[in-house]
Amino acid sequence: MELASQLSREQRKIQDLLSSLGFALRSLSNLNQLLELIPLMAARVTDAEAGAVVLFAEDNQLGLVKLYCPDANWQPSLEALLEPLRELHADQAAAIEAKLASDPWVVAQNTSILVKSALRGRLYVFSRVANYHWTEGRQKLLRLVADQTAVAVENDTLNKELQRKEKLDRELEIGSEIQAQLLPRSCPRIEGIRLAARCLSADKVGGDYYDFIPIIHTNRWGIVIGDVMGKGVPAGLLMTMTRGMLRAEVLRKDPPALILEHLNHVMYADLENSNRFVTLFYSEYDPTTRTLHYSNAAHNPPLYWSAHTQEVHLLDTQGMLIGLEPGSLYQQQSQQLNAGDVVIYYTDGFTDAADRDSHRFGEQGLNQAVRWAVTHCESPEQILEYLFEQLRQFCPNGHCGDDMTLIVLKAE
Incomplete structure (x- = not known):
């Protein structure tokens, strides 16, 4: 009976977390704000101690790293491991990820952030618990959070493209008005x-x-x-x-x-x-x-x-x-x-x-x-x-x- 009650509480916790993530996805127009929440959500739904989201560099711009780690003593070492990933493209990140996975005191798991089948980043969770098990349920939950992150990244890209197009349209409208004024009015x-x-x-x-x-x-x-x-x-x-x-x-x-x-x-x-x-x-x-x-x-x-x-x-x-x-x-x-x-x-x-x-x-x-x-x-x-x-x-x-x-x- 106690086990069933515990499973029910865990299920409600996961539902509440995912519901919060969905609300944030709908409500936050700033991608950076949403990405602050992603590592926290990833850690919570997988019962991990820390989480991180990494967006790989593209178009000559640096990537992005957001880390959730409530242990202030552990956070600097995780930041040092993750920071080099900002300067790498997706196809260059394998060496750093191998280093993360090789730490004998840390269980590091990750899943891909895919936007239209293109690898845009990774979602990581970390645990120092010796008997931490990377169960199928945790894998699915992390995959779900990664998919929500991919939606947010794509929406942000589309919004920026729309803003650029709207700016160009405004400039073209101004150009069209100026050109029309240069032609004879009558x-x-x-x-x-x-x-x-x-x-x-x-x-x-x-x-x-x-x-x-x-x-x-x-x-x-x-x-x-x-x-x-x-x-x-x-x-x-x-x-x-x-x-x-x-x-x-x-x-x-x-x-x-x-x-x-x-x-x-x-x-x-x-x-x-x-x-x-x-x-x-x-x-x-x-x-x-x-x-x-x-x-x-x-x-x-x-x-x-x-x-x-x-x-x-x-x-x-x-x-x-x-x-x-x-x-x-x-x-x-x-x-x-x-x-x-x-x-x-x-x-x-x-x-x-x-x-x-x-x-x-x-x-x-x-x-x-x-x-x-x-x-x-x-x-x-x-x-x-x-x-x-x-x-x-x-x-x-x-x-x-x-x-x-x-x-x-x-x-x-």
């Missing part, structure tokens, strides 16, 4: 033409760029569209740099070809170091002569639709990518604009968009859409909306993989 009112434009980034921060730049002390306007190789934050940073440098070059009032030559010269070193390049189409509209002067740095040439001939041709000149060669030279052409003429500037994200079967929208698809739009839509805003709607129908999943930018210019 299209300017320019004598003789009407404009509409839209930029859609594949990520929160993109590498597409367009701008309308008033040329001081003249009535001319710079109209530019560009695309930095790649997308995301690196492309977005280079896009911002390109915008600032181009605006500085425009202040010199040089012709478009010379502006691109100077821009390539000043940006070459930075772009070479980043292994990225920029395509850019720069044009200037002169309301006095109703003429569009332009130069192309390997960008997709805009489509020009003549209201008189009802034909579409490309506005293009020879020129290398910005950042490819330091001494690149650029050519320049001009196009007289008459009432009803339309110019479509675009980036390759528009034509490279693919449907579920990997068929590209392509230059042909854009050309067909433009031909319908310019003959059925009255305003540049309507043309712009129609072209994006055609792309949405072509990519019904709503994700076309790259940044997409359009500028529609219509002569009045």
